[in-house]
Every structure is written in structure tokens, then in C-alpha cells.
Amino acid sequence: MSEAQLVEALTAPHKLQYTYKRSVGPVMGRFFTALRDEGKILGVRREDGSVMCPPKEYDPDTAAAISEMVEVGPGGEVVSWAWVSEPRAKQPCDRPFAYALIKLDGADTPLLHAIDCGREDAIRTGMRVTAKLADERVGHITDIRCFEPEA
Amino acid sequence: MADEKGPVEIVQTPVELDYTYTAGQAATRFLKGVEQGKFLGQRCPVDGLVYVASRGSSPKHGVPTGPDxxxxxxxxxxxxxxxxxxxxxxxxxxxxxxxxxxxxxGADSHLMHVLDECPLEEVRMGMRVEAVWLPKDQWTASMQNVTHFRPTGEPDAPFDSYKDHL
Incomplete structure (x- = not known):
């Protein structure tokens, strides 16, 4: 085909969406229900007495069913983080923020969430942060709007 | 509050990906035809089969279709x-x-669409159908110009007339 016969190719926006729904089960169900209705963050106690948050239905070492829920947070410590300098539309903050693993007070495992602290040099591993709840809570992890540096 | 809503059992976790789709030469030619109310295909230079919409090459012979x-x-x-x-x-x-x-x-490849104006229990292989187009002033370079297909009412095509295209 010669150059002269080439047409200018059409382009169009194409949005690919998967509208997944996840069944949360009894333990995560209590986590989300307490978050929505009471603004509390719950962990689950393992057989050895340690606490997992986010909670799971089974002990990862012994596979025993576990269901004793304990309140953790809302404060905690940054275990690890990654800076997001150009947030995308569906990400938790509309300005640059950090995705971070946060070990909440009373928990022994970290929770992945967003830290809204404005600037990259305002975050460091080991810093104290606290959960900010969303004004309208629906039973979703976004009921914690974000974490912020502790005052 | 808790009593009214009941426990959380389901969370929605939608995944959304935004692309810019580029149609390329072959699909662009097809869509520009659709913009004028026509279905344009391209012929394989080896066996003469007509592909609508052509992907730009013959799937059987691996050569470019067209140029016409x-x-x-x-x-x-x-x-x-x-x-x-x-x-x-x-x-x-x-x-x-x-x-x-x-x-x-006139085509040797088939296209997918929706049949309407026909009871579902009457849908059958061999049925003669025609495209139903939007009003001309709403045409764009999109297959959405064709709202659906509907039966023409002609007698069914005999099986032998399309058996090689199944």
C-alpha cells in the first residue's frame, strides 16, 4: 500500500471495567461493619495471642479458625511506604500521597493504606500516623479516608 | 445504625482501565464507510475472499488485504x-x-450484532436479516450507527449457501 493511500487512523477512548463484588466472610464482615457503624478498626487475635489487622479467618501458621476481634489503632507506626507523585482518578487522595504499611497500635501485622501528608519529605519509616475516617461510611476500606501524621 | 443496615457481607472492588484505542488502517477504512452508511470490506489477493470488517490481512494466507x-x-x-x-x-x-x-x-466473513424485532423462539440459522440504521443525521464513524438487525421476511437461505462460512 502506497503512502498516498494511508488514511489517518481513528482513535477513541476505551474504558475496560470489571465490576467485581467480593464476599467478605464473617471476620472481614465484622471488620467492615465495626468500621462503618462505630468508626472502630478491629483486628483478630491469633492462637499465640498476637493480633492481625487486617483480620483473617484462619491462623496463618496453624490454620485454626480464629474469630476473637479486638480493637486496634486508630494510631500506628509507618513500617514501609511508597510515594505516589501523580495520583490517578480512583486512588484515595487527589494530591500526591504515600501508600504505606501501617502497624496499628495493638496489632502485630501492618495494614496497607494511604497517608496524606502533602510532601514526600514529610514521611519516614517509623513515624506515627492516625486514621482519619470518612464523613459517610459505607462498609468499605475507604471508610478510613486516609492516615495523617499524628499531631 | 447497625441494626438498620445489617452486617457488611459484600464489598465492591471495581477495576477500571482507561485506554485510547487506535483503530489502525483497516478498521478506520471500515468505520469511515459505516459513517456513510456502507459496509466496506477488503479482498484477499490470493483467494478473493472478502473480509468485513477486514483486519488488514488475510487470516488464511497471511498477506495484506486490499488495497481496494x-x-x-x-x-x-x-x-x-x-x-x-x-x-x-x-x-x-x-x-x-x-x-x-x-x-x-457479498462478504465471506461474518460480523456480530444484535437481532431485534423478532421473537426469540423464531431466531434460527439461515434467517435473512438486515441492518437497521440510526437516522442519517446521527451517523458517526461507529458501529453504533447500526442499532440492530431485524428479519427481512425473505425465505430462509438454504444451508448450502452458507455452510462453508460456519
Missing amino acids: TVEVSDKGTLISFSIVRIPSANLSVEPPFAAISVLLD
Whole structure:
């Protein structure tokens, strides 16, 4: 085909969406229900007495069913983080923020969430942060709007 | 508050990806034809088969189709179908409906569309169908110009006339 016969190719926006729904089960169900209705963050106690948050239905070492829920947070410590300098539309903050693993007070495992602290040099591993709840809570992890540096 | 809503059992976790789709030469030619109310195909230079819409190459012989376009009819024969009964958020048509493969007159490849104006129990292979176009002033370079296909009322095409295209 010669150059002269080439047409200018059409382009169009194409949005690919998967509208997944996840069944949360009894333990995560209590986590989300307490978050929505009471603004509390719950962990689950393992057989050895340690606490997992986010909670799971089974002990990862012994596979025993576990269901004793304990309140953790809302404060905690940054275990690890990654800076997001150009947030995308569906990400938790509309300005640059950090995705971070946060070990909440009373928990022994970290929770992945967003830290809204404005600037990259305002975050460091080991810093104290606290959960900010969303004004309208629906039973979703976004009921914690974000974490912020502790005052 | 807790009593009214009941425990949380389901969370929605939608995944969304935004692309810019580029049609390329072959599909652009096809869509520019659709913009003028025509179905344009391209011929394989080896066996002469007409592909609508052409992907730009012959799947049988691995050579470019064209360069000339071939206009085919907007009438054709329904050669396969499936009744869709399961709703999905991305469907623009309310189930149940018939998703059909149409072999347009003059084409050797089929295209997928929706059959309407026909009871589902009457949908059958060999049925003669035609494209229903939007009003001309609403045409764009999009297959959405064709709202659906409908039966023409002609006698069914004999099986032998399309058996090589199944």
C-alpha cells in the first residue's frame, strides 16, 4: 500500500471495567461493619495471642479458625511506604500521597493504606500516623479516608 | 445504625482501565464507510475472499488485504446466534436478546450484532436479516450507527449457501 493511500487512523477512548463484588466472610464482615457503624478498626487475635489487622479467618501458621476481634489503632507506626507523585482518578487522595504499611497500635501485622501528608519529605519509616475516617461510611476500606501524621 | 443496615457481607472492588484505542488502517477504512452508511470490506489477493470488517490481512494466507475496498450489502444471513439471558453492567441491550453472527451478502466473513424485532423462539440459522440504521443525521464513524438487525421476511437461505462460512 502506497503512502498516498494511508488514511489517518481513528482513535477513541476505551474504558475496560470489571465490576467485581467480593464476599467478605464473617471476620472481614465484622471488620467492615465495626468500621462503618462505630468508626472502630478491629483486628483478630491469633492462637499465640498476637493480633492481625487486617483480620483473617484462619491462623496463618496453624490454620485454626480464629474469630476473637479486638480493637486496634486508630494510631500506628509507618513500617514501609511508597510515594505516589501523580495520583490517578480512583486512588484515595487527589494530591500526591504515600501508600504505606501501617502497624496499628495493638496489632502485630501492618495494614496497607494511604497517608496524606502533602510532601514526600514529610514521611519516614517509623513515624506515627492516625486514621482519619470518612464523613459517610459505607462498609468499605475507604471508610478510613486516609492516615495523617499524628499531631 | 447497625441494626438498620445489617452486617457488611459484600464489598465492591471495581477495576477500571482507561485506554485510547487506535483503530489502525483497516478498521478506520471500515468505520469511515459505516459513517456513510456502507459496509466496506477488503479482498484477499490470493483467494478473493472478502473480509468485513477486514483486519488488514488475510487470516488464511497471511498477506495484506486490499488495497481496494469492496462494498457489501447491509442485508445478510444469520449463520449463528446465542440468546443472552444473563445481565451484565456493560451491556447496552436488556437481556434476554439474541446475539447473532451475520454473513452479509457479498462478504465471506461474518460480523456480530444484535437481532431485534423478532421473537426469540423464531431466531434460527439461515434467517435473512438486515441492518437497521440510526437516522442519517446521527451517523458517526461507529458501529453504533447500526442499532440492530431485524428479519427481512425473505425465505430462509438454504444451508448450502452458507455452510462453508460456519
